Amino acid sequence: MARKTLSVLLMDPPYESNNTPTALRVIDAALRKGHNVNVFAYEGAVALTLKGQAPHPNPVKGTTVEQQQHPTPKDWIAALMKSVQGDQKIDWINCGLCVDERGAGDWIEGARRGSPADFAKMADASNQTLVIATR
Amino acid sequence: MAKTLSIVECAYRGTIEEQDDTVLWFNQAMVNAGFEVDVLLRGNAVNYAVRGQDVSGLRFGAASLDNPPHIDKDVEWFQAKNRTVYVVAEDLADRGIDRAELVEPVKVVPRAEVARIVTGYDRVYNW
Amino acid sequence: MANYVLVESRDPFEYQDAQAFYDLARDLTKAGNKVTFYLVQNGVIPARRGCRFERVAELAQAGVSVIADDFSLRERAIPTGKLHDKVTVSNVDALVDLLMQDGTKAIWH
Numbered sequence: 410m411a412r413k414t415l416s417v418l419l420m421d422p423p424y425e426s427n428n429t430p431t432a433l434r435v436i437d438a439a440l441r442k443g444h445n446v447n448v449f450a451y452e453g454a455v456a457l458t459l460k461g462q463a464p465h466p467n468p469v470k471g472t473t474v475e476q477q478q479h480p481t482p483k484d485w486i487a488a489l490m491k492s493v494q495g496d497q498k499i500d501w502i503n504c505g506l507c508v509d510e511r512g513a514g515d516w517i518e519g520a521r522r523g524s525p526a527d528f529a530k531m532a533d534a535s536n537q538t539l540v541i542a543t544r
Numbered sequence: 545m546a547k548t549l550s551i552v553e554c555a556y557r558g559t560i561e562e563q564d565d566t567v568l569w570f571n572q573a574m575v576n577a578g579f580e581v582d583v584l585l586r587g588n589a590v591n592y593a594v595r596g597q598d599v600s601g602l603r604f605g606a607a608s609l610d611n612p613p614h615i616d617k618d619v620e621w622f623q624a625k626n627r628t629v630y631v632v633a634e635d636l637a638d639r640g641i642d643r644a645e646l647v648e649p650v651k652v653v654p655r656a657e658v659a660r661i662v663t664g665y666d667r668v669y670n671w
Numbered sequence: 672m673a674n675y676v677l678v679e680s681r682d683p684f685e686y687q688d689a690q691a692f693y694d695l696a697r698d699l700t701k702a703g704n705k706v707t708f709y710l711v712q713n714g715v716i717p718a719r720r721g722c723r724f725e726r727v728a729e730l731a732q733a734g735v736s737v738i739a740d741d742f743s744l745r746e747r748a749i750p751t752g753k754l755h756d757k758v759t760v761s762n763v764d765a766l767v768d769l770l771m772q773d774g775t776k777a778i779w780h
Contacts, residue, residue, distance in 0.1 A: 427712040438767040526577035537770045540669035587688045659698030668778045
C-alpha cells in the first residue's frame with residue numbers, strides 16, 4: 410500500500426514552547442505508522458536542528474552532564490530521521506531566509522534549505538498538513 | 545489547485561526585527577509562487593487592516609530602522625493580487641476599531657460566518 | 672459534509688482566542704460536519720470537571736467528539752477520574768490516525 414504523507418510546519422525555537430515536543434510526538438507517531446513526513450521549519454524553528462546544541466550540567470540539582478542524560482532537540486530529530494524504514498522518507502526543510510537572519514546555518518545531517526514555496530508544494534502533495542504556529 | 549485559508553490571530557510578533565509580519569509575508573510568498581491563498585484576520589490581527597500603522601524613526605544607538613514594516617500595505621497587497629482578506633467584525637468592534645479606519649477593500653464578516661468561510665477551503669492554517 | 676480535526680493546544684484562561692476556536696468547532700458541527708476536538712498541552716485544562724470554563728461540555732452536547740491527550744493530562748497530573756464525563760482520553764497515535772483519514776481537514780490552534 411502506498412505510503413501517506415504528513416507535512417508539518419513549525420515555528421517555535423527549541424526550549425521555548427510546549428509545541429515542540431508535541432510536534433515531535435506527532436511526527437514520531439506518523440513515522441511509526443509508516444507515513445512519510447515533511448517538516449518545514451520556519452522562523453525560530455530553524456534552530457531545532459542546530460548542530461552546536463550541547464547538554465549541560467544542572468547546578469541547581471547538583472547533577473553532571475552525564476547524570477542529566479539530556480538529549481537536545483537536535484538529538485531527538487536525528488533519532489527520528491534514523492527511525493525511517495525501507496523507502497519511508499522524512500524531509501526536513503529549514504526556511505533559508507530565517508536561517509540567514511539568525512546565523513543558524515550549521516545544522517545536522519539530513520536537513521536542507523528551502524523556501525515558503527517548498528512548503529506550499531509539500532502541502533499540495535501531502536495527504537494532511539498541519540501548521541503549528543507560534544504564539 | 546487547492547484553496548488555502550490562512551487565519552491570522554497573532555499580531556506584532558517580531559514585526560520590527562523582521563520588518564514584516566512573518567505570517568503575512570509567508571502567505572505572500574505562497575501567493576507569489578502561484579498558490580491560491582486567502583487571509584482571515586481575527587483577534588488582535590484585525591488591527592493589521594487599520595490604515596496608517598507607523599514605526600518609523602526607531603533607533604538603538606546609531607543603528608536605525610530605515611525600512612520599517614508597513615503592514616497595512618501588506619494587507620492591501622493581497623487585494624491587489626486578487627486574494628481576499630476577511631476581517632472579523634466583532635473583533636474590530638471589541639477593539640473599538642471603526643470600519644472607516646480600515647484599508648480597502650477588506651471584506652468585513654460577522655464571526656458567525658467564519659465556519660461557513662472555512663468550509664469553502666481545502667486547507668485551513670491557523671497562525 | 673466534511674470531516675474536521677481541530678487540535679486545541681491553548682487554554683482559554685491564557686488565550687482569549689481559544690474561544691473563537693471553540694466557536695468554530697460548534698459552528699462546523701451545527702452545519703452538519705463531523706468534528707473531532709482534540710485537546711493537547713494546556714488545552715486539556717478545561718477538560719477538568721468543575722473548571723469554570725464550561726465550553727467543553729457545550730461542545731460535547733452539540734455533538735463534537737472531545738478528546739483529551741493522555742500525555743498532556745499526565746503532564747499536568749489530571750487523572751481520568753477528574754475529567755468531564757463527556758471527554759474521552761486518547762493518544763497521539765490515535766490523533767495521527769484521525770488526521771490521516773481521507774477527506775479530513777485539520778486545523779491546529
